[in-house]
Amino acid sequence: MENTVSIRKLSKVFGKNPVLKSLDLDLEKGEFAVIFGPNGAGKTTLLKLISTLTTPTEGSVFVSGFNVVEEPEKARREIGLLSHESYLYGELSAKENLRFFGQMYGIKGQKLEERISSILEDTGLVAKTDERVSTFSRGMKQRLSIARTLLHRPSILLLDEPYTGLDPGASLVFENLIKSPEFQKSTKLMVSHDLERGFKLSSRLLILNKGKFVYDGIKKDFSGYEDFKEKCSSMLA
Numbered sequence: 001m002e003n004t005v006s007i008r009k010l011s012k013v014f015g016k017n018p019v020l021k022s023l024d025l026d027l028e029k030g031e032f033a034v035i036f037g038p039n040g041a042g043k044t045t046l047l048k049l050i051s052t053l054t055t056p057t058e059g060s061v062f063v064s065g066f067n068v069v070e071e072p073e074k075a076r077r078e079i080g081l082l083s084h085e086s087y088l089y090g091e092l093s094a095k096e097n098l099r100f101f102g103q104m105y106g107i108k109g110q111k112l113e114e115r116i117s118s119i120l121e122d123t124g125l126v127a128k129t130d131e132r133v134s135t136f137s138r139g140m141k142q143r144l145s146i147a148r149t150l151l152h153r154p155s156i157l158l159l160d161e162p163y164t165g166l167d168p169g170a171s172l173v174f175e176n177l178i179k180s181p182e183f184q185k186s187t188k189l190m191v192s193h194d195l196e197r198g199f200k201l202s203s204r205l206l207i208l209n210k211g212k213f214v215y216d217g218i219k220k221d222f223s224g225y226e227d228f229k230e231k232c233s234s235m236l237a
C-alpha cells in the first residue's frame with residue numbers, strides 16, 4: 001500500500017531542547033492515526049514539521065512523495081491542517097478568504113468558485129458568504145477554518161486538537177465531513193488529549209513521550225477503550 005506520510009530519523013531541537021528524537025513513521029493511505037502524549041511531548045511540533053510550518057534539525061519528511069523541505073509548495077497542496085489557529089483574515093469576507101487559500105493551493109476559476117460554494121454549504125455558512133470574518137462569532141470562524149482546511153480536498157488531514165476549539169455544532173460539521181465519502185480515503189493524523197474520542201475515531205494509536213514514540217499499535221489490539229486506557233495510561237504521564 002502507498003505510504004502518504006513517510007518520516008525518517010526526524011529530529012527537532014529548539015536551542016538546546018531536543019524536542020523530537022529520531023522519529024520514524026509511515027502512514028498508509030486512508031489510515032486514521034491518533035497521537036496521544038503528555039504536554040510538551042512534541043506532538044504539535046511533529047504536525048508543524050509535516051505541514052512545512054517549521055523545518056527539521058535532522059531527518060526527512062515526505063508527504064505523498066514530496067520532501068517537505070525541498071518541495072514545500074507541492075507538499076502543502078496535499079495537506080489540510082486544522083489547529084487552534086484559524087489562519088483567517090478578518091478584513092476579508094468568508095468567500096474572499098476561501099478564494100485566497102484556494103488560489104494558494106493552485107485551484108482557479110470556475111472550479112474554485114464551485115468548491116467554495118460547496119464547502120460553504122457543507123459548513124453551514126452560505127448566509128455569511130459575503131460578510132467580513134471580523135464580524136463572525138467564534139463558532140462561525142471555526143466553521144470557516146474547517147472550510148479552509150478542506151477546500152482543496154487534501155489527501156492528508158493533520159488535526160491538532162481539532163475538538164478543543166470547536167463548539168458542538170462545528171464539531172458535528174467537522175465529524176460529518178471527515179466521515180464523508182470525499183474524505184474517507186484521505187489519510188488522517190490527529191493529535192488529541194481526548195483519549196476516548198481519539199480511540200473511537202482512529203484505527204491506529206501512537207503515544208509520543210519526550211520526543212519518542214513509546215507505543216504504536218492498532219485499535220484491534222484492544223478489547224475496547226477501557227482496555228486501552230488501562231494498558232496505556234502509564235505511558236501518558
Ligand SMILES: Nc1ncnc2c1ncn2[C@@H]1O[C@H](COP(=O)(O)OP(=O)(O)OP(=O)(O)O)[C@@H](O)[C@H]1O
Pocket residue numbers: 014017019037038039040041042043044045046
Ligand atoms: N518555536 C519554539 N521555540 C522554542 N521551543 C519550542 C517552540 N515550539 C515548541 N517548543 C518546545 O517544544 C516542546 C514541545 O512542544 P509541543 O508544542 O510540540 O508539545 P505538545 O506535545 O504539542 O504539547 P501540548 O500537549 O502541551 O500541546 C516544548 O518544550 C515547547 O516549549
